[in-house]
Amino acid sequence: MRAARVYLIRHGQAGLRARYDTLSDVGREQAAKLRAWFANEGIAPDRAISGPLDRQMETARGAVGDPEVEPRLAEFDLDAVYRGIAPSLARDDAGFAQGYEALQAAVASPDAIEHRRWTSIDVAVFRAWYDGRYEFDGESWADFKARALAARDVLAGISAGSNVAIFTSATPIGLWLAALLGVDDERAMKLAGSCYNASVTTLRVDPAELRLLGYNSVGHLEPGLRTFR
Numbered sequence: 001m002r003a004a005r006v007y008l009i010r011h012g013q014a015g016l017r018a019r020y021d022t023l024s025d026v027g028r029e030q031a032a033k034l035r036a037w038f039a040n041e042g043i044a045p046d047r048a049i050s051g052p053l054d055r056q057m058e059t060a061r062g063a064v065g066d067p068e069v070e071p072r073l074a075e076f077d078l079d080a081v082y083r084g085i086a087p088s089l090a091r092d093d094a095g096f097a098q099g100y101e102a103l104q105a106a107v108a109s110p111d112a113i114e115h116r117r118w119t120s121i122d123v124a125v126f127r128a129w130y131d132g133r134y135e136f137d138g139e140s141w142a143d144f145k146a147r148a149l150a151a152r153d154v155l156a157g158i159s160a161g162s163n164v165a166i167f168t169s170a171t172p173i174g175l176w177l178a179a180l181l182g183v184d185d186e187r188a189m190k191l192a193g194s195c196y197n198a199s200v201t202t203l204r205v206d207p208a209e210l211r212l213l214g215y216n217s218v219g220h221l222e223p224g225l226r227t228f229r
Contacts (some may be wrong), residue, residue: 004160004204009201010196011169012196014027033225045064047162048065048067056168070201073151073191075169081126085128089124089134116229118228174190181212196227198221199216200218
């Protein structure tokens with residue numbers, strides 16, 4: 001009996017920072033390219049599963065239709081992390097405070113490059129959260145990791161021989177792959193950081209083994225549609 005195939009898909013390009021949890025025009029085009037890719041490959045997903053975020057759901061709908069919703073596939077909430085940690089970092093680090101103020105001023109323009117890249121300020125906020133340096137009234141890194149990895153139990157319910165499309169975000173994909181490959185959280189972050197929007201990572205699933213068949217494929221996207229944020 002043929003093993004199942006799982007297509008683990010990162011959402012398309014998201015919106016601007018002030019309204020990140022949506023798809024941009026590019027993101028919607030990427031989702032349409034995914035739909036065409038499934039058709040060209042002769043793959044008709046038997047199931048589609050998505051995280052609950054708007055950008056994840058919209059990608060799923062554009063690519064394959066209405067999905068089942070799995071809340072544990074949501075990305076961590078960077079806006080909440082910023083609200084909880086950036087004021088403390090700014091208080092303790094004058095250089096960060098200056099950079100944070102400059103970032104806030106820059107993103108007031110919808111054309112700012114900061115909307116489409118991971119800045120040093122983002123890295124500083126993320127690392128403070130990841131390292132648990134400040135009290136934070138929200139999901140910790142440890143809790144997020146446990147939640148994202150617990151979502152792998154959806155694989156147990158996949159029928160032999162079926163094709164399943166799972167729509168999520170970069171960090172859950174990085175964590176799933178790090179667990180599969182037996183590498184640490186730092187490698188998980190590198191995997192997440194290299195994950196293109198609307199990329200396809202393919203897993204072979206059977207009762208005896210979970211195997212990685214392909215990672216971060218963007219052959220369905222023209223170079224101008226290959227984005228990271």
